[in-house]
Amino acid sequence: MATLDQKSPNVLLQSLCCRITGKSEAEVAHQFQYAVRVIGNNYAPTFERDEFLVSEKIKKELVKQRREADAALFSELHRKLQTQGVLKHRWAVLYLLLILSEDPRKPSSRVGNYGGLFAQALPRDAHSTPFYCTRPQSLSLGHGERTAALVGSVGTSGISSLGVYTLNGPTPQSLLGGQVPPSAAGAAPTLGSRLAWALPISSSPSALAPPSARLPLGPPVPTARVIRPRQDADLTGEVHEAALVRDILYVFQGIDGKFIKMNVQENCYKIDSKVVLCKSLRDTSSRLAELGWLHNKVRKYTDARSLDRAFGLVGQSFCAALHQELKEYYRLLSVLHSQLQVEDEHGVTMCTESSLTLRRLLVWMYDPKVRLKTLAALVDFCQGRKGGELASAVHAYGKTGDPQMRALVQHILCLVSHPILNFLYRWIYDGELEDTYHEFFVASDPNVKTDRLWHDKYSLRKSMIPSFITMDQARKVLLIGKSINFLHQVCHDRTPPGKITPASKPADTPKDAAELLSDLEGAFQEKIDAAYFDTSKYLLDVLNRNYLLLEHLQAMRRYLLLGQGDFIRHLMDLLKPELARPATTLYQHNLTGILETAIRATNAQYDNAEILKRLDVRLLEVSPGDTGWDVFSLDYHVDGPIATVFTRECMGHYLRVFNFLWRAKRMEYTLTDIWKGQMCNAKLLKTMPELSGVLHQCHILASEMVHFIHQMQYYITFEVLECSRDELWNKVQQAQDLDHIIAAHEVFLDTIISRCLLDNNSRSLLNQLRAIFDQIIEFQNAQDSLYRSALEELALRLQYEEKKRQREEEGEWGVTAEQEAEEKRRVQEFQGTIPKMRSQLQILTHFYQSIVQQFLVLLTTSPDESLRFLSFRLDFNEHYRAREPRLRASIGATRGRRLSYI
Amino acid sequence: MASAANANLNAVRETMDVLLEISRLLNTGLDMESLSICVRLCEQGINPEALSAVIKELRKASESLKVSENCTT
Numbered sequence: 001m002a003t004l005d006q007k008s009p010n011v012l013l014q015s016l017c018c019r020i021t022g023k024s025e026a027e028v029a030h031q032f033q034y035a036v037r038v039i040g041n042n043y044a045p046t047f048e049r050d051e052f053l054v055s056e057k058i059k060k061e062l063v064k065q066r067r068e069a070d071a072a073l074f075s076e077l078h079r080k081l082q083t084q085g086v087l088k089h090r091w092a093v094l095y096l097l098l099i100l101s102e103d104p105r106k107p108s109s110r111v112g113n114y115g116g117l118f119a120q121a122l123p124r125d126a127h128s129t130p131f132y133c134t135r136p137q138s139l140s141l142g143h144g145e146r147t148a149a150l151v152g153s154v155g156t157s158g159i160s161s162l163g164v165y166t167l168n169g170p171t172p173q174s175l176l177g178g179q180v181p182p183s184a185a186g187a188a189p190t191l192g193s194r195l196a197w198a199l200p201i202s203s204s205p206s207a208l209a210p211p212s213a214r215l216p217l218g219p220p221v222p223t224a225r226v227i228r229p230r231q232d233a234d235l236t237g238e239v240h241e242a243a244l245v246r247d248i249l250y251v252f253q254g255i256d257g258k259f260i261k262m263n264v265q266e267n268c269y270k271i272d273s274k275v276v277l278c279k280s281l282r283d284t285s286s287r288l289a290e291l292g293w294l295h296n297k298v299r300k301y302t303d304a305r306s307l308d309r310a311f312g313l314v315g316q317s318f319c320a321a322l323h324q325e326l327k328e329y330y331r332l333l334s335v336l337h338s339q340l341q342v343e344d345e346h347g348v349t350m351c352t353e354s355s356l357t358l359r360r361l362l363v364w365m366y367d368p369k370v371r372l373k374t375l376a377a378l379v380d381f382c383q384g385r386k387g388g389e390l391a392s393a394v395h396a397y398g399k400t401g402d403p404q405m406r407a408l409v410q411h412i413l414c415l416v417s418h419p420i421l422n423f424l425y426r427w428i429y430d431g432e433l434e435d436t437y438h439e440f441f442v443a444s445d446p447n448v449k450t451d452r453l454w455h456d457k458y459s460l461r462k463s464m465i466p467s468f469i470t471m472d473q474a475r476k477v478l479l480i481g482k483s484i485n486f487l488h489q490v491c492h493d494r495t496p497p498g499k500i501t502p503a504s505k506p507a508d509t510p511k512d513a514a515e516l517l518s519d520l521e522g523a524f525q526e527k528i529d530a531a532y533f534d535t536s537k538y539l540l541d542v543l544n545r546n547y548l549l550l551e552h553l554q555a556m557r558r559y560l561l562l563g564q565g566d567f568i569r570h571l572m573d574l575l576k577p578e579l580a581r582p583a584t585t586l587y588q589h590n591l592t593g594i595l596e597t598a599i600r601a602t603n604a605q606y607d608n609a610e611i612l613k614r615l616d617v618r619l620l621e622v623s624p625g626d627t628g629w630d631v632f633s634l635d636y637h638v639d640g641p642i643a644t645v646f647t648r649e650c651m652g653h654y655l656r657v658f659n660f661l662w663r664a665k666r667m668e669y670t671l672t673d674i675w676k677g678q679m680c681n682a683k684l685l686k687t688m689p690e691l692s693g694v695l696h697q698c699h700i701l702a703s704e705m706v707h708f709i710h711q712m713q714y715y716i717t718f719e720v721l722e723c724s725r726d727e728l729w730n731k732v733q734q735a736q737d738l739d740h741i742i743a744a745h746e747v748f749l750d751t752i753i754s755r756c757l758l759d760n761n762s763r764s765l766l767n768q769l770r771a772i773f774d775q776i777i778e779f780q781n782a783q784d785s786l787y788r789s790a791l792e793e794l795a796l797r798l799q800y801e802e803k804k805r806q807r808e809e810e811g812e813w814g815v816t817a818e819q820e821a822e823e824k825r826r827v828q829e830f831q832g833t834i835p836k837m838r839s840q841l842q843i844l845t846h847f848y849q850s851i852v853q854q855f856l857v858l859l860t861t862s863p864d865e866s867l868r869f870l871s872f873r874l875d876f877n878e879h880y881r882a883r884e885p886r887l888r889a890s891i892g893a894t895r896g897r898r899l900s901y902i
Numbered sequence: 903m904a905s906a907a908n909a910n911l912n913a914v915r916e917t918m919d920v921l922l923e924i925s926r927l928l929n930t931g932l933d934m935e936s937l938s939i940c941v942r943l944c945e946q947g948i949n950p951e952a953l954s955a956v957i958k959e960l961r962k963a964s965e966s967l968k969v970s971e972n973c974t975t
């Protein structure tokens with residue numbers, strides 16, 4: 001007896017039955033069956049498994065009965081019990097004893113207490129969902145009614161029928177009929193109102209409470225169903241409503257009832273067609289059975305998903321939210337069940353006014369049905385979605401006009417978005433991405449190395465952006481975390497994240513999430529903005545202070561874009577002899593040495609050492625026939641955080657622009673040389689009048705070229721480089737984050753590339769320009785050879801004159817006839833070469849002019865306005881226009897158009 | 903071994919005594935044997951609410967049987 005050996009529950013139950021009824025095993029077979037069923041059926045305890053709560057309750061009960069001494073005794077005993085570790089489920093035993101306890105002063109109130117317990121246990125749990133908290137007045141009302149119910153049920157007789165379970169047993173109807181207690185009328189409405197109170201969503205009591213609750217203590221209205229037979233079917237085989245109600249209650253939980261069963265083909269609950277039933281009952285029960293179907297749908301989704309780990313945190317919290325709703329629904333069902341049980345215990349006494357009827361159920365279940373319907377629709381809509389997508393789907397359902405539905409969806413949305421907001425806070429405050437299931441809208445690519453971190457590592461998952469977060473916000477969020485990671489990984493900045501942004505607490509509870517969701521425009525936006533400004537500003541500060549970003553930008557302009565004039569000029573002077581040689585004979589170390597010399601000799605030496613050490617020479621790929629001019633290039637080494645702005649592509653662009661500018665600069669340099677030669681030799685060659693025509697030709701061509709190159713240089717310097725640089729500088733000064741700087745820089749480079757005719761659209765223009773440059777080089781060579789031969793001739797003539805004078809001084813004949821003849825022949829020979837030079841120059845001039853004309857034609861048709869203006873500047877006196885009919889037409893056309901505009 | 907079993911037995915007995923006392927305090931109307939059955943059932947994880955419902959039902963059944971017997975006699 002005293003040992004707690006492990007007999008099977010059934011054996012124990014049977015002996016319990018025998019013991020309590022005092023009958024033999026055979027006699028208590030019915031009761032035993034019933035007991036097994038009740039115990040087997042019970043799905044979940046309605047009371048939390050807390051020993052402390054139970055013991056407190058017992059004490060309270062004892063105190064209420066004014067038995068303080070007993071209460072003290074009980075706590076003594078309870079302590080004793082706790083010290084002995086024999087029992088595992090102490091709370092269960094205590095709870096059982098509590099339920100079975102009776103007030104000695106009220107000997108027969110078992111039923112009332114039982115019902116009261118249900119009523120007490122339920123409401124406390126009934127508002128675990130925050131949504132239900134907003135009904136203080138209905139709560140207090142409920143409390144008052146509850147006490148009334150307890151008082152009212154005191155007089156209820158403990159004797160009642162055997163219940164519906166003794167189908168074949170003797171039914172003591174005659175006995176029960178005469179035993180309607182006087183307080184039944186009072187008990188009935190309170191029971192009804194208790195139920196209405198437990199129904200979760202009746203925000204206005206009049207909407208839901210059964211009519212009986214609105215007539216407190218009124219006399220029972222006699223109805224046709226005063227006496228309800230306690231059998232499922234009467235003699236005609238027609239099913240009774242009570243049986244249907246019981247069935248429906250099972251169907252509500254998705255369990256097949258006796259008459260109403262799941263029809264697999266039609267996927268709905270149907271009443272067995274063989275059952276005889278009046279049409280209205282059949283209709284009502286089909287309508288009610290819909291709840292079962294809806295419940296099944298939601299249940300199936302949560303069951304399938306809650307174990308699926310890959311479904312992710314957002315999915316899990318969605319399932320949890322659904323579960324919470326279902327729990328609420330189950331709570332309601334258990335209240336209905338207990339009501340049914342109380343009815344059974346009371347037998348017919350309760351049927352008069354507030355018993356469960358299908359019609360009543362239809363009213364009471366109306367709101368739960370709407371809720372379940374919303375849930376089912378939500379489940380349908382969310383099928384196959386996860387993460388932020390799921391949150392968007394839920395959010396889309398929140399846009400309804402029905403305030404109750406909106407509150408429901410809002411509540412689910414709070415739970416669903418909580419993990420997303422947690423991700424978000426971790427990301428924007430710590431830069432950490434803990435997204436195992438790819439639910440967050442920031443994606444990270446682990447394959448990307450740190451040098452491309454800013455550009456490629458993090459990206460937005462467009463589909464995962466919840467619809468309540470705008471694209472702009474999402475971008476900012478991405479940027480904030482990216483900046484933090486950039487600071488840590490690339491800049492090696494070890495500032496704790498708390499110092500960058502002032503401390504802000506992350507959303508720890510779903511409640512915080514709810515607050516944020518309700519104020520998306522205000523607080524949320526503010527939070528993101530604050531974090532964005534602080535982080536970006538800090539990042540830019542670090543880049544400027546520690547990594548001299550702005551200085552590097554300036555240096556690019558000065559060195560790669562030839563802004564530092566004295567340095568470039570000097571470099572070119574030094575490099576000229578080297579670069580005239582074939583490209584294959586150049587050595588990088590020689591050139592690097594020259595670069596160093598150039599730096600030390602010019603103002604560049606005062607520049608930051610950090611910048612100067614990055615400056616280097618680079619030789620491009622050599623193709624046969626290239627001279628040093630073709631392959632030489634300056635280079636600027638970038639690494640670390642700076643390389644994020646000056647990416648490899650950017651440096652490639654810089655290199656192209658540098659080559660173009662270098663070439664143009666070289667032309668200017670060459671023309672200076674040409675001009676120098678002309679000036680120096682003009683006086684010398686005055687003595688040779690036969691050359692004057694050729695020289696004049698040279699001067700004309702040279703000044704034509706000088707004009708062209710000057711205009712080109714002016715265009716490049718002032719209309720391309722300086723304008724773009726100013727724009728870039730303004731943008732960089734105003735930039736709020738690194739992306740702005742990068743974008744501005746890219747725009748700057750693009751503008752330069754296209755304005756310098758380096759992009760694909762102006763390839764033909766560039767070819768013409770190259771040809772012009774080539775002509776200039778050729779002209780230089782031609783003029784050089786002209787001067788060489790002229791000077792040679794001059795030297796010979798001077799020599800001849802000198803000799804003549806010497807001899808005269810010596811008193812001899814100045815020249816012999818032979819010498820004179822030779823001199824004459826030589827002069828004639830030289831004069832014979834002059835027409836050749838003339839024609840060569842003429843060809844050159846002609847060729848050059850035709851190229852310039854073509855170039856002008858292309859310029860006037862160019863879409864870029866500044867290029868069209870360049871064409872006016874190049875042809876300011878309409879010199880070329882007079883020669884080129886095409887030019888005349890097009891320029892005339894544009895001018896005509898301009899006139900027409902005026 | 904034997905002493906351990908003995909001690910265990912003692913503990914169980916004490917526990918049962920305490921529980922019986924509580925049961926008496928609360929006026930549950932359970933005697934020693936039914937109480938021990940109930941405790942064993944609870945220890946096996948049976949829902950106490952269900953169990954209490956069964957006990958009440960059984961009591962009602964036996965009472966009504968008695969009443970009906972009284973009527974017939």
